[in-house]
Amino acid sequence: MRTRRAILEAAADVFDERGFQAATIGEVLSRAGVTKGALYFHFPSKQALAQGVLDEQFRYGGMTPRASKLQEVVDMGLGLAYRMRHDPMVSASARLSLEAQMVEVFGTGYTSAWVTVTEQLFREAKGQGELLPHVDPAESAWVFSAAWTGVQIYSQQLSGREDLEVRISSLFTHLLPSIAVPAVLSRLEFGPERGFQVAEEGRQLAAAAEAAAEAADVVKASA
């Protein structure tokens, strides 16, 4: 699993810098420091490597469930913004998802998956009275997801993603008043610093889960 992870991380770096077309397996090999055999064992083609990187965007590293499902949507958006600036796996996924050629190769499943995840949270939010009565969860999920992507692209082009969390926070400031019940809106936290907090919380949760799994292995081995 560690070899697989090292290969994926090297592939993410290369895809992030060069895009799919210009990336070569040779460069992934030399950055990962693994043998050709090991790489092909895990990923039989450049396409399989890209697929592996793309799949990683949906690992939140243990997002904490919140009582407010709108807060969960906000946390997903701001947490991903933070990780996009600090984790090549996430930024490489974004670059790959937006390449015209990639849509031909992999379809649009990654794009619609973001809408689906958001829609599910909006449905739960509506079920517990967080959304205004006129809100259609599917429609709002589409708009939120698409707008998030547009902000990511503008921030990348205009500031090298320096201002990404500030802009995503501003996006939520513009979007949330049209869907949230006022009493919920006033309690939501969507300042730019929320991105780091959420990502850090996720990292700690993932580390704790890993430590627990290792401890369980030790217990099993000694039993």
Place this chain on the structure above:
Amino acid sequence: MRTRRAILEAAADVFDERGFQAATIGEVLSRAGVTKGALYFHFPSKQALAQGVLDEQFRYGGMTPRASKLQEVVDMGLGLAYRMRHDPMVSASARLSLEAQMVEVFGTGYTSAWVTVTEQLFREAKGQGELLPHVDPAESAWVFSAAWTGVQIYSQQLSGREDLEVRISSLFTHLLPSIAVPAVLSRLEFGPERGFQVAEEGRQLAAAAEAAAEAADVVKASA
């Protein structure tokens, strides 16, 4: 001028289908039905052709000024959505603007120009009391422009732009309540059918301007 236009339209078709890298001057030549000499007279390189197509995105074909500057922002967004589905010059511009390689070649001037145009309209809107007191025209212009682009990308990926005006209309439904004074908001027209109306009005204005210019030429020639 007609030759130049024919070349640009052929180039737009080719860029729209293949992107910058895969497009060839040979294919533009054969579609435009002009001589190599004529093409190179107007556009000395593939880069100059792309630049010509990119510049076209800012020709609105005579946008009508409105008493409400917020209505002008809406009309720009919905009119462009309509034209993006019916004018390869506009959709080719969008494809070119978003290619990673193009940013290296042309910089980010086209992206920031959209923010600047929108910001100017928001400033005027604020000056005449259309915006809520807390609204920062620069910040809102950035978010509106970026979100518009994200919606365009999602619509292209998920429906081949079939639903673009419906989604842009939905975007405005989500964004406008957070910036518009209620009395202005209730009078804004931002249904999806507005895109066609605005584009048609622009087309008629442009045709009238052209007819007037031709009439003036006739008068001059006979004088």
